[in-house]
Amino acid sequence: MIIAKDIKKMLRALEVESDHIKTGTAADRRYRRADVTWSATIRAERGHACLHEEEREVSGIIRDISANGARIDVDGLFFEKNNLLLQTTQLGAIRCDLVWRRGNKIGLQFSEDPRKIHKKLQELIPGFDTLNP
Template sequence: MIIAEDIKKMLQALEAENNHKHGGSIQDRIFPRRDGLWQATIRAEEGHASLHEAEREVSGMIKDISANGARIDVDGSFFEKNNLLLTISGQCIFRCDLVWRRGNKIGLQFSEDPKKVIKELEKISPKIESIHN
């Protein structure tokens, strides 16, 4: 059932956001992060319910990235949380969910296999493979 899946994803995102706010640290991360600056666009996937139709896409700069997620400084308001598509430098597209937000900074968690993410990220940075070793 689509509604049950959406609610489950929302609860997982809220739990991850809460964990991040209360004690989540760099030592707790499963996948190491790599600093960088990559142009990014985040948008809600077509066909998913949206509370804010006008706020379905935002641009920004990725500040760091791992096989599991990314931290992005966005250029505007973005209210979507689940069923997002992140496009990086016009070359890589990942499904993801928003897990935290502080002002214009947001954290995304990829919904895809970390090995697939690393392979795709190598298109924008050949040295990115070092984040999973």
């Protein structure tokens, strides 16, 4: 029988595992990031990446964004990883995957063509350009 203490241990192990994912430096990034404060929701749809039987959704604030990903502060824990849907007023719906998690901060990598997202970001954020075109 699994008890609460065992569940907490497993969750901590998952979090530690995700924290050890190697992340690149700012110099390694292909696309420029812009600091923003945009409300967003992230949803794992039933039949895709859900750990649960129903759809799971969490709200948060996008803190920085690039043509291929975003860093978000989420309200609560979010463990789903693949085939997620990020929804914002500014960009609409974007398919993405979770690539790292540290507490309530998560990093998403967009599944869509970065050129398409880059074009939208240029319209929304004046001077938004890639570092390496």
